Amino acid sequence: MSVCEGYRYVYLPTDGTTHVSLQIYFEDWQKKQWTTKGVADWEGGIWKITYQPCVRCAEQLLTRKKQICKP
Numbered sequence: 413m414s415v416c417e418g419y420r421y422v423y424l425p426t427d428g429t430t431h432v433s434l435q436i437y438f439e440d441w442q443k444k445q446w447t448t449k450g451v452a453d454w455e456g457g458i459w460k461i462t463y464q465p466c467v468r469c470a471e472q473l474l475t476r477k478k479q480i481c482k483p
Contacts, residue, residue, distance in 0.1 A: 430454040434461075437469065445469040 424432060432452040439445050450463025 424452055424459050434463065436463075 422434070422436075430453065434450045434452065435447065436450070437445065437447050445468065446466045447469050448463050448466045450461060452459045452461045454460075
């Protein structure tokens, strides 16, 4: 994932991969933390991306000690 002037984007594979699962965590302008899950499928020469509605993050762990979301 990369950041440029507040916009975030994800690099999708260019190695022949045709299906990618995504789980994205992000923060809105009010510093509220959100998450969504989705998939990207390579079809007809383009990535078709579908995702679930965004939901507020509950407490979850990225590693054993680092929190990525707070209620």
